[in-house]
Amino acid sequence: MKLFTNVSLPTSSAAFKRVNVLFNETIIKISSDEIQSDELTEIIDLKGKILLPGAVDAHSHIITEKDAEKNLAHITKSALLGGWTTFAELSYFNPKPIFHLEDIKYWQDLIEKNSFLDMALWGNVNIASYPYHAEAAQELWSQGIVGFALLHPSPNKHIPTISLPEIMDLFLDIYESDTLFAFQGYDFEDDQEFSFQSQDNAIKKLLRRIQENPIHLPYISYYPTLEFLNSIYKRTDISYALNIADLMKFFSGIDLGQEIELDDPEHQLFELLRTNKIYMLSNNVEASSVPENVSLAFRGTTEKLLPYSYLWTLSELWKKRKVPLATVIKMTSENSAKRLGLYPTKGCIAAGSDADFVIYNPEKETLFKAPDGSINKLEGSIEEVYLRGNRVVQKGKAATASGSFLFRRNSPKRRYNTTSWI
Structure with a gap:
């Protein structure tokens, strides 16, 4: 049993409250009064530093044909150093797609041997097994995967492309179970090459037939699509993510060559961020072994940003641009955990939640050399990271891999998450 004293805990307002936090693997008690326990093994005085929840990324893309174990270890270690404590792997290039229950066990073992952070899995739909594909998907859903990745066209030779009409039929087949889908791709029947407009066209076609299914869009970087999604969110159970690297380019000029x-015209993007109208932020991280000829629809961001991406959001959005800290936490932790059905185990600091903590010092500065060669000064520093009650990052060094496999626990539907983006 451990005890944090003199903790600055963010509230829903701009204020902080000074509390003490008692925890082991989970949070036992949070109180502004003194906490006593006969089982205490360690008392840690935070001296007013800010305690944040570990960041949650709803879709990483780090399992590939080559070096699956090495990629898991290397990339999750980089993420943990930056305060990311939970990933949900939505693989574009998985050599062993998650079609059946035994596939979950295979990747669960690999994750628990190699990952530095806790990970959940998105599954896949094998349309080639028609008419049994929907039944197989339901078995996976019942076992606790967080959703299904619908790739159109599929960049993976092991996952058959599922057409837009087939996706729409899938919505009809299993809509009653609240199954979450993630769509990534574009309307390649009308446009041979990816463009933001072809992605926009595919999204709009899907939404004509969507039932009550929750659907997530992992990567939106086109303002007209963002504007459209915000105009319909009350009528559909849709969520989307903005790429942190894209925001770095837009706000800070850190250019990784992405489009x-x-x-x-009215500079509304910042206003959407400020007023909690962006559902989540993501690293959209990919493994370095992804083939160079892959369509832009399935390109991700280098893992070199991971030790700084969470800190950048705190520095640029909260400290510099005055986006409320509570809103930044929602975009980087809370809403992702809710959408994945992992809340409140992950994504918050509350009694009963996993003791995943980021200790943030707002008084220090951190120098960040971006992959484009630019030197950037970030306000604040991440001093320590805890995963399920264990200190796993201290003085810029990570402990040995101790990641755990996560099963979905709750419904991912937005209407059940009364404090999220609705």
Whole structure:
């Protein structure tokens, strides 16, 4: 049993409250009064530093044909150093797609041997097994995967492309179970090459037939699509993520060579961020072994940003641009955990939640050399990271891998999450 004293804990307002936090693997008690326990093994005085929940990324893309174990270890270690404590792997290039229950066990073992952080899995739909594909998907869902990745066209030779009409039929087949889907791709029947407009066209076609299914869009970097999604969110159970690297380019000029079209005539993007109208932020991280000829629809961001991406959001959005800290936490932790059906185990600091903590010192500065060579000064520093009650990052060094496999526990539907983006 451990006890944090003199903790600055963010509240839903701009204020902080000074509390003490008693925890082991989970949080036992949070109180502004003194906490006593006969089982205490360690008392840690935070001296007013800010305690944040570990960051949650709803979709990583780090399992590939090559070096699956090495990629898991290397990339999750980088993420943990930056305060990311939970990933949900939505693999574009998985050599062993998650079609059946035994596939979950295979990747569960690999994750628990190699990952530095806790990980959940998105599953896949094998349309080639028609008419049994929907039944197989339901078996996976019942076992606790967080959702299904619908790739159109599929960049993976092991996952058959599922057409837009087949996706729409899938919605009809299993809509009653609240199954979460993630769509990534574009309308390649009308446009041979990916473009933001072809992605926009595919999304709009899908939404014509969507039932009550929750659907997530992992990567939006086109302001007209973002504007459209915000106009319909009350009528559909849809969520989307903005890529942190794209925001770095838009706000800070850190250019990784990616294409973005986030400019809007009235500069509303910042207002959406400020007013909690962006559901989540993601690293959209990919393994370095992804083939170079892959369509832009399935390109991700380098893992070199991971030790700084969470800190950048705190520095740029909260400290510099005055986006409320509670809103930043929602975009980087709370809403992702809710969408994955992992809340309140993950994504918050509350009694009963996993003791996943980031100790953040707002008084220090951190120098960040971006992959484009630019030197950036970030306000604040991440001093320590805890995963399920164990200190796993201290003085910029990570402990040995101790990640755990996560099963979905709750419904991912937005209407059940009364404090999230609705």
